[in-house]
Amino acid sequence: MNNVRFLASVAVAATLFSGPAFARDVTIHQAVIGETDQKTQEISTEDMRRIVSQGGATILDTRPHAEFVNGHIPGANTLKGPPSEAVAEVEKLVGGDKSKALVLYCNGPYCQASRRMAAQLLDAGFTNVRRYQLGMPVWRALGGPTEIDLDGVLRIFRNDQTAVFLDARSAEDFGKGSLPHAHNLMAENAAKVQGAPMPLDDFNTRIVLFGRDAQQARELAEALSKRPWHNVSYFAGTFEALNAAVK
Incomplete structure (x- = not known):
């Protein structure tokens, strides 16, 4: 990209x-x-x-x-x-x-x-x-929302060591367990986030978003659409399905 x-x-x-x-x-x-x-x-x-x-x-x-x-x-x-x-x-x-x-x-x-x-x-x-x-x-x-399928998420998870995975769920849900190496970022915090977990050394870094469902992940994608990271995709499925596939 x-x-x-x-x-x-x-x-x-x-x-x-x-x-x-x-x-x-x-x-x-x-x-x-x-x-x-x-x-x-x-x-x-x-x-x-x-x-x-x-x-x-x-x-x-x-x-x-x-x-x-x-x-x-x-x-x-x-x-x-x-x-x-x-x-x-x-x-x-x-x-x-x-x-x-x-x-x-x-x-x-x-x-x-x-x-x-x-x-x-x-x-x-x-x-x-x-x-x-x-x-x-x-x-x-131009910040258009980009959807990613389960096969695509799994390919990135297994092969792209530079990718950043963001969990859009609440801090409470995140604390109960998430994907390995994922970071927590809720949509309401996306507009003001500075630095970690967002990559600052390469704004082309691939970023994959997921949440409890596709709507929650897309809300985070929309919130990030006005920020300088453009290689952002959201998973159009549930956290349960993604978590089960990763294991």
């Missing part, structure tokens, strides 16, 4: 200085790349946040499944089958209704996966396909 801020600046620059897209009052959350050679419309981070919050479209993560489980936009769907079956998988996902709104994303402005998938869907007769071309790097950089 070391290139996150670079990608964010590229995305904004492309928006601000691309002909008709030039506008002094555009914000980074409203930025798009401004591509002119694509048949599908781009949406901004602001648009994507609205879709995540309010619905209105089926979100497709076009990255490999292994990347999806390590962190994805909340509510996104992954395509598990081979590329040759991707269109059929999407059709099944929307119940055969090719007019349903779809939003695709992948690994940022230079990632081709969502562009290719969008073109394939258009050729197959889908009529409402858009892309969040800024993708996961910019989503993370």
Whole structure:
């Protein structure tokens, strides 16, 4: 994730200085790349946040499944089958209704996966396909909540010795037992935390949040979204399930 801020600046620059897209009052959350050679419309981070919050479209993560489980936009769907079956998988996902709104994303402005998938869907007769071309790097950089699956948490827990695990439960619950080497940080304290348990030597450090349930973990993620640590993911499950899997 070391290139996150670079990608964010590229995305904004492309928006601000691309002909008709030039506008002094555009914000980074409203930025798009401004591509002119694509048949599908781009949406901004602001648009994507609205879709995540309010619905209105089926979100497709076009990255490999292994990347999806390590962190994805909340509510996104992954395509598990081979590329040759991707269109059929999407059709099944929307119940055969090719007019349903779809939003695709992948690994940022230079990632081709969502562009290719969008073109394939258009050729197959889908009529409402858009892309969040800024993708996961910019989503993370702008504080977008990122969900991580159990397989992803276990992979990080077992292989990434630099990762920080934060338990969003109460101090009382934390005191009764937590994951090995986890730290306690409740959402109400996230805005003012200085130093430990937050890493200060590398703000790209991977941070995994968990709580008694997905809602509690996400509340901590939202509280941290205005802080400078952007490589943050929350576990969308219960502490009991995570604790049992780690043992």
